[in-house]
Amino acid sequence: MSKTTSGNPMDLLDRYLQAVGFWLPGAQQQDIIAELSEDLHSQIEEKETELGRSLNETEIEDILKRRGRPLLVANRYLPQRSLIGPVLFPIYWFVLKLVAGFYLLPWILVWIGMMSFSPSYRAEHTSAGWFGAIASAWSAWWFIALAALGTVTIVFAVLQQFQIKSRFLEDWNPHKLPPARNPNQIPRSGSVIEVVANLMFGIWWIDMMSTRVLLDRPEIRIVVAPVWRYFFWGFLLLAVINAVAAGVNLARPYWTVPRASVRLATGCIASALFCWMSRASLVAEITGAHIPAARAHEITNALNLWMDRVFPMVLAAGVVIALVDIRRTLRVKKAAPVQLKGAVSVAVI
Amino acid sequence: MCVTYYMTNGTAKEAEVFENLKLELRRGCLTLAVLTQLRTERYGYTLRKALADDGLEIDEGTLYPLLRRLESQGLLVSQWREEDKRNKRFYLLSPVGVQTLEQLLSEWQRINTSLSKILQEA
Numbered sequence: 144m145s146k147t148t149s150g151n152p153m154d155l156l157d158r159y160l161q162a163v164g165f166w167l168p169g170a171q172q173q174d175i176i177a178e179l180s181e182d183l184h185s186q187i188e189e190k191e192t193e194l195g196r197s198l199n200e201t202e203i204e205d206i207l208k209r210r211g212r213p214l215l216v217a218n219r220y221l222p223q224r225s226l227i228g229p230v231l232f233p234i235y236w237f238v239l240k241l242v243a244g245f246y247l248l249p250w251i252l253v254w255i256g257m258m259s260f261s262p263s264y265r266a267e268h269t270s271a272g273w274f275g276a277i278a279s280a281w282s283a284w285w286f287i288a289l290a291a292l293g294t295v296t297i298v299f300a301v302l303q304q305f306q307i308k309s310r311f312l313e314d315w316n317p318h319k320l321p322p323a324r325n326p327n328q329i330p331r332s333g334s335v336i337e338v339v340a341n342l343m344f345g346i347w348w349i350d351m352m353s354t355r356v357l358l359d360r361p362e363i364r365i366v367v368a369p370v371w372r373y374f375f376w377g378f379l380l381l382a383v384i385n386a387v388a389a390g391v392n393l394a395r396p397y398w399t400v401p402r403a404s405v406r407l408a409t410g411c412i413a414s415a416l417f418c419w420m421s422r423a424s425l426v427a428e429i430t431g432a433h434i435p436a437a438r439a440h441e442i443t444n445a446l447n448l449w450m451d452r453v454f455p456m457v458l459a460a461g462v463v464i465a466l467v468d469i470r471r472t473l474r475v476k477k478a479a480p481v482q483l484k485g486a487v488s489v490a491v492i
Numbered sequence: 493m494c495v496t497y498y499m500t501n502g503t504a505k506e507a508e509v510f511e512n513l514k515l516e517l518r519r520g521c522l523t524l525a526v527l528t529q530l531r532t533e534r535y536g537y538t539l540r541k542a543l544a545d546d547g548l549e550i551d552e553g554t555l556y557p558l559l560r561r562l563e564s565q566g567l568l569v570s571q572w573r574e575e576d577k578r579n580k581r582f583y584l585l586s587p588v589g590v591q592t593l594e595q596l597l598s599e600w601q602r603i604n605t606s607l608s609k610i611l612q613e614a
Contacts (some may be wrong), residue, residue: 267552
């Protein structure tokens with residue numbers, strides 16, 4: 144609803160000038176308003192001469208509307224200021240994305256995982272019902288998000304002031320830039336480590352974990368459930384596949400769709416095996432010369448319970464691994480056929 | 493419907509791009525035109541009229557802040573004086589402004605010559 148006027152059309156002009164003046168710095172306010180007033184009066188006078196009569200309120204309103212909203216008019220006289228300037232903004236945005244991707248999003252995923260798969264956590268947080276649990280988590284998340292994003296913003300605002308004074312970002316050296324990299328290239332050092340690690344794991348796995356008796360010493364004996372055979376063969380098979388794939392990567396150090404898909408499949412299978420393992424009540428029996436039967440039973444249950452409780456974390460890690468592998472596969476799929484030095488086309492495998 | 497939506501948005505985006513480029517192109521030219529006009533003393537309203545009469549429309553929201561900026565940079569001097577029973581602020585090129593305008597005009601000539609040459613070649 145518009146405010147009433149005193150009936151004098153020029154009252155609108157005074158109100159307009161006052162509104163513009165509100166946003167102007169004190170030192171320049173009078174000067175700018177005097178000039179603006181003079182200009183508007185000249186415009187009104189010209190129009191009145193043209194029409195041969197005084198302007199009515201609607202016509203003055205029209206002139207003021209064309210001139211623009213008081214805040215915008217005042218803003219043009221003010222120096223351009225920003226909390227974080229264009230030089231630092233891309234870095235600021237990048238850090239915000241990191242905070243969102245590696246802190247705020249995982250926080251939500253872990254919460255969902257804990258609520259879905261940890262009965263004790265769920266019981267503890269749903270005493271006020273599901274709605275209360277979601278509301279409580281939501282408010283906690285917002286607090287964390289605001290604190291994290293606010294802290295980043297404050298740090299960058301301080302850096303901005305520092306940059307204005309010292310211009311530290313202008314002092315740079317091209318030699319200090321990171322080497323140009325091809326995201327589809329596989330570092331050979333990584334492949335060597337993968338081959339060696341998978342072979343060592345395979346040998347150790349066959350040597351130590353091939354039976355259900357994982358530890359057999361006079362002081363303690365640990366036996367796992369019969370389901371262990373699936374894990375044993377599953378992880379062994381994965382180690383072999385990974386070692387072979389790493390060997391191929393070593394010879395042809397660039398991602399191709401089949402190899403990225405193999406990595407995605409092995410990542411998903413390994414994550415699924417870990418998830419299954421954590422919920423399988425794997426420890427069947429613990430005995431020891433100096434451990435009473437009741438105590439051994441307690442330890443067995445505690446170990447199985449602990450493994451069950453880490454399931455949300457295992458699941459979250461599995462999801463992250465799968466997402467990374469999916470992203471790689473899609474990126475490789477999108478990329479044009481890789482060209483080696485000398486423009487030789489590379490075979491698909 | 494999708495085609496209409498795409499075309500409407502495509503046209504709007506193109507118009508926006510054009511407007512932004514036009515603004516960029518005009519910005520420097522306006523400064524040059526204002527400085528040139530202020531070889532003769534004028535106040536804001538008559539300056540705007542003079543520019544408009546020569547085909548260069550400039551809105552008040554652009555002109556007055558520009559005049560203040562040029563004055564703060566020492567290129568203009570201003571003075572409040574009464575005319576037609578009203579106080580008006582008159583602007584005039586300062587000695588530094590005269591010198592700078594000469595340099596800007598020769599730069600303008602150089603750019604203009606180069607651009608004409610480029611356009612002829614194209």
